[in-house]
Amino acid sequence: MRVLIDYRPALRNRTGAGQYTHQLIGALAGAYANHGRPAALDLTVFSSSWKHRFFQTTMVSELGRVTVVDRTVPVRVLNFAWHRLGWPPVELLVRDGRDFDVTHSSHPLILPARRGAQVVFHPHAHVAEPGSYRPTTFGDPANTFHEKAILCRAAENTCYFASVNCASEGSGTTSAIARPDGTLLCCQPYGQEGLLVADLDLDAATGLLASRCRY
Numbered sequence: 001m002r003v004l005i006d007y008r009p010a011l012r013n014r015t016g017a018g019q020y021t022h023q024l025i026g027a028l029a030g031a032y033a034n035h036g037r038p039a040a041l042d043l044t045v046f047s048s049s050w051k052h053r054f055f056q057t058t059m060v061s062e063l064g065r066v067t068v069v070d071r072t073v074p075v076r077v078l079n080f081a082w083h084r085l086g087w088p089p090v091e092l093l094v095r096d097g098r099d100f101d102v103t104h105s106s107h108p109l110i111l112p113a114r115r116g117a118q119v120v121f122h123p124h125a126h127v128a129e130p131g132s133y134r135p136t137t138f139g140d141p142a143n144t145f146h147e148k149a150i151l152c153r154a155a156e157n158t159c160y161f162a163s164v165n166c167a168s169e170g171s172g173t174t175s176a177i178a179r180p181d182g183t184l185l186c187c188q189p190y191g192q193e194g195l196l197v198a199d200l201d202l203d204a205a206t207g208l209l210a211s212r213c214r215y
Contacts, residue, residue, distance in 0.1 A: 002098065003028070004192040007047040011054065016108040018122070021096065024104075029066050034101065046090060050074040050210065069094050094202055105166065107196070116204035122163040128170030135141035138187045139178060146173050155182025160200055167193040180205045 005025055015095035025045055047054040048071040071093055086154055090103055104121065126146070128134065135169045139151070154161035161178040165171060169191045176187035177198050187198045 001102065002044070002100045003102045003104070004044045004046055004100045005092070006103075007045045007054065008049065011047055013048060017023045022107050023096045025066060028087050029192045043071060044093065045093060045148060047071070048073045048078055048093065050076065065187055090160050105158045109139045116207040117157070118202050118207070119162060119200065120157070122150070122153075122161065124163065124173075125166040125168075126171050127166075127168050128172060132170070132172055134190075135172065136190060138174065138184055144172055147176065151178045151182045151184065153179055154178035156209055159205040160185075160202075 004020065007021060007025070010014070010022040014022065023044070028041065028110040029043055044067045045054075046069050054068060072203055073093070091099055093098075102119075103117070106123075133140075133143055135147075139147045150163045151159055155178075158180045160180060162176075163173070163178075164175050165173050165188075167175075167188070171191055174190045175196050177185040177196065177200075179185050181204075185200075186196065186198050188194055208215050
């Protein structure tokens with residue numbers, strides 16, 4: 001499986017998202033290497049900045065067995081092109097002639113890829129606040145809009161949307177998977193640690209509505 005992860009949030013002054021990105025790459029590379037099957041995961045780390053170079057901020061040895069692609073396209077230019085034009089695909093920037101099976105970014109932009117997204121992962125940490133509503137059913141009308149937004153993101157892009165929350169008592173959202181038609185496939189019980197497993201019909205994730213969108 002070919003996987004590309006956008007490293008730009010971790011390029012400098014790492015916040016929570018940057019630390020998450022850095023640790024995610026190291027964990028993936030380490031997990032596959034430790035199991036004696038590094039060939040099962042072809043992991044590429046992508047970075048692009050006019051001012052800041054990947055090799056000036058990160059030792060490659062920290063990340064394990066990865067391929068590093070570091071470009072000089074300014075961040076604002078690339079963000080504008082991706083957000084407004086849906087171009088260029090990451091494969092064009094990597095320039096090795098192969099497509100990716102999975103692309104991931106902690107940045108709130110859709111990361112364009114030639115084959116489009118069939119599954120979008122949305123990691124987050126929604127911790128209960130004092131006096132906040134504590135739901136027991138997914139998409140409760142008395143709750144905030146966030147869980148309904150999960151269904152909307154799936155429907156408006158005709159893809160699966162997997163939202164992954166850190167389990168905590170009283171959390172206002174839970175981990176869930178939405179179908180490409182905007183209906184709920186499954187969800188984790190609120191506040192309960194566990195692994196949410198589901199079978200996905202990727203043929204249903206056509207990306208039809210996303211492909212019709214033009215900025």
